[in-house]
Structure formats: structure tokens, C-alpha cells
Amino acid sequence: MKKARSILEVDTTGQTTFTLREFCEHGEVHAEFVIKLVNYGVINPIDAGDAHRWSFDLPALARLRKAQRLQRDLRINLPGLAMSLELLDDVTELRREVERLNHMLAQLTRE
Amino acid sequence: MDFKDYYAALGVSETSPPEEIKKSYRKLARKYHPDISKEADAEAKFKDVGEAYEVLKDPEKRAEYDQIRKYGARSDGSFEPPPEWRSASDFGGGGYTEADAGQFSDFFESIFGGAGRGAGQPGGQGFRHHVRMRGEDVHARLALFLEEAYSGCEKQVRFNVTEADAQGRLVGRLKTLNVKIPAGMTSGQHIRLKGQGSPGIGGGSPGDLFIEVELAPHPLFAVNGRDLTMTLPITASEAALGASIKVPALGSTVNLKVPKGATSGQKLRLKGKGLQGKHPGDQIVVLQVTLPTHHSEKAETLYQQLAEEEQSFNPRSHLSS
Secondary structure (H helix, E strand, C coil): CCCCCCEEECCCCCCCEEEHHHHHHHHCCCHHHHHHHHHCCCCCCCCCCCHHHCEEEHHHHHHHHHHHHHHHHHCCCHHHHHHHHHHHHHHHHHHHHHHHHHHHHHHHHCC | CECCCHHHHHCCCCCCCHHHHHHHHHHHHHHHCCCCCCCCCHHHHHHHHHHHHHHHCCHHHHHHHHHHHHHCCCCCCECCCCCCCCCCCCECCCHHHHHHHHHCCHHHHHHHECCCCCCCCCCCCECCCCCCECCCCEEEEEEECHHHHHHCEEEEEEEEEEEECCCCEEEEEEEEEEEEECCCCCCCCEEEECCCCCCCECCCCCCCEEEEEEECCCCCCEEECCEEEEEEEECHHHHHHCEEEEEEECCEEEEEEECCCCCCCCEEEECCCCCCCCCCCCEEEEEEECCCCCCCHHHHHHHHHHHHHCCCCCCCHHHCC
């Protein structure tokens, strides 16, 4: 086994973009699925317009994979998937908010 | 190997009809789906539920499992399949579990594993050398302390990759990388390391490594995007007269000017003292006027004078209608 000694530098974050083709390859999905997700507003390409000019960022890939897992595991149709993802976003944001508020409350009450 | 009680995993009994099993599976799959549940062992539970359903939904597999179940576990809960056991259903994956079939337990493998499947071979098949395939992407999570995220850091990341061995079979291997994490990463942000995932097969290009960053809770600061919030206790006199107070910030100490006439709950903003980035965040300081629990006689006298001096102040004016 090759020993990893060198240190890998990460290129500036947020710069990674994928073409539709690369996006499908990394998400292991067909382009049709991505197009449907875009049409339902589940995923937004960086530049709107023709599908062959679309590019996607890293958060979009994470969302695509999540959408794909939910659809595969729970057999959700597209409108249901779109709504589930929105609700899950809300839940994530609310959980973070609760965490922040609990953190503040603990400091205020010194618990 | 441990015996797996598939009926218990789905919360059903041996006599439950298929509809009940399906219903229970659907409910538990939603409950424990790793994208939905925040329970620490959700992923393991989700896998157990999926594996249990894979067996119990299929009348043939269920009958075989019932047989095995009678044969039963040893007193210590461990299990060995009966000698000469051979499943009639040559498991090739199917339905929703297809992609995850390689992740089923050894118990499942010992009972339903088909002849062509060897242990530890995701996908089950050996790939011939002339097959050219891109390596799998690997997705990993990385927890950072807030201080590490603020200043950037070097981290060792360990993850599993899949590669072909000399016989062309797919095997897992633990890979270790030292990665320099740039300053200013925050929860939920992703990093891509091109070509650091599983190696390609037959000359195919390697997959990528994707890392999702998660910030560990900090004792002082709560993180909101790039902003950091902290509570700062001050005395009544500091609030009334104003003060310059040394406040901890990430990577330094800052002098905070508390204005004259400050109150509890007032927020003061230290511009640009949050997490760094294209749009650096701020450090938000919430003031909390704090009083000692015991006062000297002299202090009590002074408080009395103060009360008389400020008798027009009614902090409860909003409570009376």
C-alpha cells in the first residue's frame, strides 16, 4: 500500500462546477432525472437556460444524491420528492436554530 | 456471526400477513432513513430494516428464514447456518436494495448468499481486465473544531475505497490522506478532491473524494452561517457608565466598547470577526447585566440611593395594561 505522506491542497472552495454530463456521472443518475428535478425547482443550475449549458455546484450535487436516495429508498414521486426536500431543509434549519437558541439559553442561565 | 431476528427488526410477528410486514417496513424506512432521521444509529437501523424486508417480503425467502429461525441461535446469540445449508433463492439483488446488496450482514450472506458471491465483494461479480470503468466517488464527513475551521488546518482523512485485485475482483481498502482544509469552512460545506476516490478499473479514471464539513459545538460561540454569537456578562456599573472590555474572539482578543446606558440583551457587532470568506461573518456579542448575589451594607445603601434617584424607571411598564 502506498503511504500517503504528501498534503493535498484544496483548491478554493465554491469554485467546483459540473456540466450536466459530469453531474449525472457523479450523481449516478440519468439526465432525464436531473432535468425533472430542475423543472420541479428541486435543484437549480448556476446558469438557467438551455440544458446543455447548465452547470451545477457542489451543494447541488449533495442535493441530487439526497433526492436520489429518497426516491430509491422510499419510492417518492417527483412532487412528493420536491416537497420532502423542502421540508427537510426547513427541519435542518430549525434544528440549527434550536441548537443556537439552546446554546444562548445555556449561557444566559449558566447551565 | 450474530443471529438476526428479522421479525423483531420490523416489529412484526411470525404470523403477520405480508400487508402488515410491508406497512411496517414502509413506516420504519421513513423513520430511520439517514436523510431524515437524526438518531445516531439511524443508518444501521435503516440497513437492518431493509435487510429484514428483503427476506420477509419474499415468500420463498421468508419460508427459508422461518426454517433457519427454528434451528435458531446459540445461547450466546451467535449463529452458524445448519451444515449443508443451501438456499433455493440464488440471491442476485432486486428491488430497492439492489445497490446496497453488498452491505447486507454476514448472517444474510450465510443464508441467502448465492454461489457466485464471495464475502466482501460489493456487486458480487469479478470484473475482467478489459472492462474499463471510472472509479467510484467517495463521500465522507469531517468534523472540525471552530478554531480549526477559522484558521484552516491540516487533517488526516480515512475512508474506504473499492479497487480491483489481481483477479479482477472488487475489494475494499482503507485509504488515508492528509488534506489541507482552507480557512473559513462552515457546516454543510463541501470540498472536492479530484481523483482521490476509488481507483478506476482497467485504465478508467479514478473517482473523486467529496468531504462534507461539520462543525463541532463550541463552548463560547454559536455559529449562524458565518456569524458567531456569544453572551457577555457585564456588571451593572459597566452597563450604566460604559466600559471597554476584553472579549475573546477566534484567534485573538478584541477590545469591545460597551456604550454608556447599555442593557441586558443588547447586541453589539464586531465586524468581520466571524468566519472568514468572500463575505466574512461578524461576531455578535449579546450583553447580559449580571449582579452579585451578596451586597455589602455600603452597597445596599448605595442601591437605596440609586432606587430613589431612578424611581421613575419602571421595567415592568409593558406588563400593566
